[in-house]
Amino acid sequence: MEDMDEIVREFLVESYENLDQLDQDLVALEGAPDSRELLSSVFRTIHTIKGTSGFLAFGLLERVAHAGENLLVELRDGRRSMDQPTADVLLLMVDTIRLILGTIEASGAEGDVAVDPVIEKIHAVLEGRTADAAAAPVAEDVEPSVVEPVDLPVVQAPAAVVTEVAAAPAAVASSRKVGARKAASAATPAPATKAAAPTKAVRAPRATKAAGARAASSAQAVAVAVEAAPVHRPAVPAPSGVVPAQQPAPAAESVPVAPPTAPPVAPTAPPAAPPVAQAAVPAAAPKTAAAEPGAEGPGLRTAAETSIRVDVELLDALMRQVGELVLARNQISRLADGNVDLDLVRSAQRLSLIASELQEGVMKTRMQPIDHVWSKMPRIVRDLAAVCGRQVRLEMVGKETELDRTLLEAVKDPLTHLVRNAVDHGIEAAEVREAAGKVPTGLLTLRAYHAGGQVVVEVTDDGKGIDPERVGAKAVEKGLRTADQVTGMSPQELLQMLFLPGFSTAEAVTNVSGRGVGMDVVRTKIEAIGGTVEVESVVSRGTTWRLRIPLTLAIMPALTVESAGELYAIPQVSLLELVALDGQKAGGAIEYINSAPVYRLRGALLPLVSLRDVLEYGGERDADTPTVIAVLQADTQRFGLVVDRVLNTEEIVVKPLSARLKAIGTYAGATLLGDGRVSLILDVQAIARRTLSGESLEADWEQSAAKAARAADAEQVLVAGIGGGRRVAIPLSAVTRLERLKHEVIEHVGGREVVQYRGAIVPLVRLERLLGGYTEAASEELLVVVYTRGTRSVAIVVEEIVDIVEDDFAQHSQIDDHGLVGSTVLKERVTELLDVRQAVMAADPSFFDDVDTHGTSDLSQLHVFAGASA
Amino acid sequence: MSRQFATFTLDGARYGVDVLRVQEALRAHTRTPVPLAPKGIAGLVNLRGQVVMTIDLRSRLGLAPLPGDAEPMMVVVQVDGEPISLLVDEIGDVTDVEEGQFETPPDTLPTALREVILGAYKLDRGLLLALDVDRATAA
Incomplete structure (x- = not known):
């Protein structure tokens, strides 16, 4: 009984993984209906599920899978091409299978999941084009009884495999041939050969190929299962560690030319078909790639031989213990510090090194590519797009980006939520897009990459964007903020309010989103794992949601x-x-x-x-x-x-x-x-x-009010020395950053000095030259005041930064000179007030071109972007 | 039916905890105080790499704090699968008790004490108060 449960559990795990793959493949197949690789992959998965469910006596499951397989056979044999109704009904089948699996998982039995409607639908689709109607009935006939003579060799072969595994847990390779009766006898030698030579799985295909060639004359070889025994735990019987079935080249070729009677033959194989466990090799061997016959085969096997399934709890325990080890290592290191015993010191160093490597290694074992979560997205997007009447193309960049599995689990829901949101609210309907001059198909991009010890995951759509004004209005309407508060907010601050609890901009509650559980939930979940969420949006251009997640929690x-x-x-x-x-x-x-x-x-x-x-x-x-x-x-x-x-x-x-x-x-x-x-x-x-x-938020508002009031009669200025004892004051509003630049980075464009700064060419202004000061001996480094406006920047070279002080306009004197707007006394020194506009224009005459109507007043309105990176 | 109790003293009185709940008994470690924590939580200790919360039983039972120079002992008990350390004055021996010796606490006990005491075992050597570990460690 215990063994049985184990088998069922393995079956469930594998089937779930296979179904996820199936979702992806089916959606991909819709986009590339002619892809033989994808079709084979889909076919194999369903076939395996059907086979195993028959073996485990899950009748409902078998019936559903069988019906789906009939449809797939037609697709595979080119008698039908993939279209929307076919995809729909196949996806429906996948959902039903998932439902049944869920019931099995919960209760151990299939329960009473209604499978007839699905089977009915599949048949409806099948009969919609009944050119090959003969094939289906035949399959129908074959299905109930597996004890057809055709199956004889099939049944024997797996039996041999099981025995082999039990007897010698070395690598056992088994190949299974399914064919017409004549071919069957020809194929029988193949399994035997392989069972007798349990040395290397790699040898299997060659043997199979030979056998396949022999069999090819009148039948086709449908699947070859290559088994690598060391992969799975000994307790688990044969089905567990089976590597994805692979069709050798001859077999694949023979499929299309198979006689009309062939299709029903394939379905009969299942009782013996070992479940396909492509998931044992998570990302290394995606099934689609593996489906390429022949060429990909060996690579796949290698991956399977070198990877094993490990209980997650064991990994967690390992991680904890390594954490302890690191701490113990820290203590030993300190004890060894200053110790005269050379041996102790040396051992401590060695321990330290090993512990670090071990820690890294164990952490790596817990890392999984984000594709694990993303793989569900194509299906979600497809279904949603259909429901919402959108055309959406999903692009995924950085699938291989890895993060800790606990975190992966935690970002699943928030990410799904963001994707749903993007399709439902972000991307517009095709006609709206066209009216706005965009391509009718919206683009949804998922991007993941490592940055600064974190994993960044972005969900970007090129939809209508989020209007900050509307967000503000909504916040006021919902009583989350007062109108006064909203008026003072920058667009970015307005967007941030999307994360407030109880905020949802959806005009109407739809089936998909807008039910009040919104971005605040996303934020809460992401923060729970130490991450952050940001949003950027340009109206009518699109929105980017950015999740920053730590690499690991531990x-x-x-x-x-x-x-x-x-x-x-x-x-x-x-x-x-x-x-x-x-x-x-x-x-x-x-x-x-x-x-x-x-x-x-x-x-x-x-x-x-x-x-x-x-x-x-x-x-x-x-x-x-x-x-x-x-x-x-x-x-x-x-x-x-x-x-x-x-x-x-x-x-x-x-x-x-x-x-x-x-x-x-x-x-x-x-x-x-x-x-x-x-x-x-x-x-x-x-x-x-x-x-x-609460009240301190109010205090914030008062602060900004106070700040605004103060700004009216006093402005903060940066006081900088420019050589020769002269000091100039630069309004802080014209200071975006202070930077030190090496002398060597100065390059020339014509007669102008420029530097490369943050990916742009930035002209340099030498104040001492502009204002007619001395040029002192060039120092190693240049101190520059960077003033950025929009996409343009200038770098104003000064000699030293003295201080930031408040400039009282009352003290201003009109005594000025070229390049200055006056002078004043700051810190008991006469300080010249720099005419920033003129200084900037000296370097980049067109700097203010696009705002000439605003003139210099634009300067004072600029926010100071305090450099956040210290 | 006989049970075994790990005993310890607090302010001169003997208390006991079912021996099956006790993980270990050891000298007090340096504690890291936890500001804002509920009263009675004496801080966190590093128990061989595990961060363990410490309960000051004296404070929990409404007793006066231990005089400054006295060093308390720790009894580490299992509560909901997690170890929690209890600060006690001194650790005693493991004592066999019979159910027949048990009696519920008298009504005259101070409330703070009654809440966390299951009852008393009348032993030859005096009373042994059975500590309700779950309630004593609940914040």
């Missing part, structure tokens, strides 16, 4: 900080930069708006949260303890977390917290530091939500 880089004598870890993904304030400056640098502390980070106000306050330590910190502001990114906003000290960045192994502590909501987990101490990992998102929501 080990991640984190910043260790100290607050009130205790150490805490901050996940590196949330960290933007660190700002250190020394003791005396700290008092003045932190300002208060309505008791809410803020810090001016490059001119923009950064709300501050003290870790001491968050953790409710109580008590005031000493005024002159040094302070560090960790600038963190949470959801939509950034904030500064005030800590006492920053220690270092290290790879930490995340340990789960007891449920009682998780409920606190401030900690994402715990970890062990190098010295064996336990340290809590801060949940940045949760802290932000706790401390920045």
